[in-house]
Amino acid sequence: MDLQLDRICHAYGDTEVLRDISLEIPQGRIICLVGPSGCGKSTLLRMIGGLERPSAGRVLQVGEPPKDSLNPLTYVFQDFALLPWRSVRGNISLVLEDHGIKGAAADQIIEDVLARTKLSDFAKALPKQLSGGMKQRVAIARALAVNPSVMLMDEPLSALDSQTRELLMDDLVALWTRQPFTAVYVTHNLAEAVRLGHAIVVLSRRPGEIREVVEIDKPLAERGYGDRDLEEVQKHLWTLMRDEARAADEELLDV
Amino acid sequence: MSEQMKPQSGIEVRFRGGGFAPKSRRWVGPLVFVVLIALMEWGTRSGWISALTLPRPSDVLATFQDLWSTGMLFKHLAPSLTRLAVGAAIGASVGVSVGILIGLSSYIRAGLVPLVAAIFPIPKIALLPLFVIWFGIDEGSKYALIAFGTFTPTVVATYGAVDNVDRSLIRMGQSFGLSWQSIVRKIVLPGAMPGILSGLRISLAIAIILLVAAEMLGAEYGIGAYILEAGSLYDLERLFAGVVILSLLGVVVSTVIGWIERRLLGWRI
Amino acid sequence: MTKFNRRQTLGLFGGLAGAAAASSLAAPAIAMNKKITVGALRFTSHSGSFIAQERNYFAEAGLDVELKFFQAAQPMAVAIASGDVDYAVTAISGGLISLADKGAIKVIGGALSEEPGIDGQKILASDAAYQAGLTSPAALGGKTFGMSTAGSSFHYMGSKVAAAEGVEMSFKPLQKVGAIIGALKSGQIDAWSIVPHIAKPLAGSGAVHIIGNVSDYLPHYQVTTVFTSAKNAADERGQTADFLAGFGKGVSDYNSTMIDRAGGDAGVDEMVDLIHKYVYTDRPREKAAPSIINGTMRLNEGSKLNVASVADQLNWFQSEGLVKDSITLETLVDTSYVDTFEA
Known part of the structure; x- marks a missing residue:
């Protein structure tokens, strides 16, 4: 597209x-x-x-x-925009929940994007425990999870x-x-x-x-x-x- | 620098960064209480505080023991705690819902904020006779009074908290195509929770204050009724015993909210 | 140790100012002209004080009286204890007894008592309860009875009536007379007792019904008493006797004019005019007059005090656990000022 x-x-x-x-x-x-x-x-x-x-x-x-794109136009924000009360995994599952992706299907996507952004060991961490760079990697992982066709990155x-x-x-x-x-x-x-x-x-x-x-x-x-x-x-x-x-x-x- | 530093005669820079840093002094609070109570005890025993001015703390303690041993403590506490729980639960839950609606919709905000501002300063006690007509002289009017009293501060705290939710998080939710419902439930509500809980601290203290007012009309048992009766009998020991119970109730409520805050708001930095 | 309270200090300055004024102005030839404060409620039962003030009976007794008005008996008792008011008339309540126990106040005479054959306090039933069969005090079992607070005279009356009928009632504290009337009219409570000038208009409206007289159960009930601070009773004997003398003349005038009708209708009219200056001031005279006349009850001549009734009330408060068991009648009453009787 x-x-x-x-x-x-x-x-x-x-x-x-x-x-x-x-x-x-x-x-x-x-x-x-x-x-x-x-x-x-x-x-x-x-x-x-x-x-x-x-x-x-x-x-x-x-x-x-593409058919499997959940959110074709997806942003990555300068201030990361992570929910501080959700873990790394929770922040990613947030954008999947509304598309009815739960359980094993969600786990598979989350594990995949965490591996791609080298965050697999931090799935349970809260944003306050992460450095700025890791927070932005979480935000990128979240963006990748919805399989966007265009990433819109605002001074990331x-x-x-x-x-x-x-x-x-x-x-x-x-x-x-x-x-x-x-x-x-x-x-x-x-x-x-x-x-x-x-x-x-x-x-x-x-x-x-x-x-x-x-x-x-x-x-x-x-x-x-x-x-x-x-x-x-x-x-x-x-x-x-x-x-x-x-x-x-x-x-x-x-x- | 390679040259060796020679000790020189000079004036050492004076330290001027002391003070103003809060330090933990745990023993001071209890000490103030102990000194005040000891002073009261000594004053009433030696006679320079007359029996009309203050009760003797040891007599208040004895009254407390009486209340405990006769089982009257729970006869008074049970209805009061029920009134507090039911009234505050109604007031706080309706208040939080209305506060969120005000925070989210500019129409509801325009319609309800002036109304809430108009209701806020009304002394709820003044409406008690009206509540008796509306809700009956039994538990209904008491629940209503406490609910009404906790409602307004909760609304104000809640919509303030919703206003303070990070807009960039809401924009993030929109950019991922989250539904309105999801944004409210997963972003706005948890984001407003710190403000809502600190508002609840105030609302629940108001609920305890209103407990006494609620039990003015038609309550045979209850901490408020007990205090009012002691007041009309000019029985200072019972009056103070009742007031101490209310204070303890306040401390318990504040501790519980502190505990909830630690549980729910662990994500805060 | 010498203690000065605020009143005494003010009195001292007042005295100095008075002396200064006397030297420049021709002051009335009154021996002592002592300044005192008398507490009152705007009820016809307080007419003794109003008449003594209006007809200068206090002044003749050498007292310069300032009337101070209260909304309820309870704060008046506290004002006596704090020294802001010197003398007052009110019903015996648990609060009054507690204050006496703390050495703050003393009952020194009687003001109003029930007397068989004279219209006294009424027992009322709400319309709903009346329709459901509460037509006499015997049917009060299981009903709710209104009172201002626990330990008030309403509580005492209701309890005594229930005890005499051998029934149990529950008592609802409603703080104010207005709230009790509202609750009774709307059927939130079943029964209440109150002075006739309030009872009769209520019954006339049909919202409540009179189902009995308090005097049937408490024939010589000492409803209200004259009281003062313990200090006045003990240390200011002259001033206290002067007050009772002036007050007594007011009471005599009231009884002879309003009950014995010594002055005929003209006398009653004049008396109503006088009382109307203090009571029902928010209503025009023609509307106030029936209420004032309806509310007439015989006041205790010479402030005679029924100590048997007072003792019975004290016993009841003690048996209910409202006041301490250790309190004796002597702690509450100073009988050295007026005649007492037992009935």
Whole structure:
């Protein structure tokens, strides 16, 4: 299943946030959305998943989602959004219960996603016992449990320290390599974008418009920390964004 | 740095970070009680506290023993505890339900919040005669009074707690396509539980206060009736014995809620 | 040890101020002009105090009386114990006896007693209970009887009636007379006893029925008594005797005008005018007058006290476990001020 954004515009009252965004999200690829603070990239992500309605334009699903997908458009949030009163297992079973998956069937899915996210030993732990990186792995396991056709990731690594971030990026690459998934990945961190994105969409400052779409052909598995060619792309992205980011920063200071 | 540190003559930096840190001083609380009671005992024995001012603590204890040995303690406690349990259970469960509805629906909020605000300050005791007409002079009016008194603080605490439930968790539930029912039962209710329980602490203390008021009309037995009778007889020993029972009841209720909190809210950091 | 309470301290200052005033103004030629406070309820049975005040009998006895009004007898007894009120009239209750036991108050005379042949307190039944057969006190077995609190005069009367009839009743405490009336009218309780000026209008409305007289069971029941603080009774003998003298004149006037009709209808009218200043003040005179006249009961001439009735009440409170067994009649009553009788 592909996704298509068709001339999306959005405004909060008089403030125009997004202007004329059209984009293809083809199956099996990770699309990164980058842009300065307040450019509306998170808003755009909420629209793609149907949590918010654009003022104009449409989000289209092209083709049927796979039959076994319980929740085709599934989010991974920056703050993890785990229920603190449920164990790791309970947090995952939460999203299965409503689909009538219980008992052995649920156990099988939970064991599978916990194994894929290397959490099998922590099934009974409560969120308060986990580190930030592990919490986000639980959130990713939960997202995988509903077998999404598109993962919508809202700055999933931003709340983590830089070492944890590197480790989790490796985990995400490994996951994708084993079984490619489609993802829209919002971030303000260009290093994450060049490591994980098949295509990187650069948005301008408010109102957000697409400035450029940068494609990176190097396979995800071959990319590494501090690769020369990736640094070049990252530099290019930064030149695109620098002035916008400064202007956006000063704009916020004016408020 | 490779050079060796030479001890120098200088003024040591003064420590100024002391105080203001709460420390556990378990013995102080009981000590205050013991000193006050000893003072009362000594004062009433030596005569500078007249029999009209305060009862002698040892006499209160004797009254307590009488209550125990004659079995009257349970004759008074049983109906009071029943009234407390039934009244508070009705008030708290209806209060929690209404509070959740207010927290979830803006229509119900707009309709009921002003009503609750209007009911809250009414002294429920003033409505007792009305309740007698509505619910009868026997147990009905007593249940109603206690239920009514616990209802309003529970509603206010509950909808406040629902408002404080992390919105990102609700959004998460929606993003996974959970049904409205599931979101309320599995996300909103447990998320509001800390606020609901701390509200219950207050509501149940109010229920104990209202117990005395509820037993003003038509109660032959009950701790409240016992206290009122002692008051009208100006029998200070019985009055104090009754008040001590109410205090103990308050301590027990608070302990039980603390226990429930530890059981249910172990997930909190 | 010398103890000053608030009243005495105020009295001291009042005395100084009074002396200062006397030097500049021509004060009335009253020997002592002693300031005291008398507690009262707005009932016709308290008319002795109202008349003595209005007709200057207190002033003639050398007392400057301030009347202080209460809603119920219980706080009045506490006010005497605390020294805020010097003299008052009220029914004997468990609370009063307990306060006497604590050395706070003394009964010094009688105010109102039942007398055979004179209209006294009535026994009432709710309409529902009456229709179901509660037409005489003999049928009170198993019924509920209203009272303000345990140890009140209602509790005593109900118990005595039940004992005389050999039946058992349960008593419902309802705190206030208004609540009892409401409960009786709506049939929440079955029976009650009350003074005639409340009983008769209630029965007239048809919501309740009079089924007997208290005096049939307690023929010389000492309903209310005059009481004061133990300190006044022991240390202020002159002042206490002066108060009883002034109060006694008021009582005499009341009995002769309202019961013996010494002044004819004109006398009654004048007396009703006087009492109406204090009782049923929220009603116009023409509506208040029948209630005041209906409520007429003979007050104890010379504050005579039926010690036999008081002793019987004390015994009953003790037998019910409401007050301590160790309390003697001497602790409760100071008989040195008025004539006593036993009936």
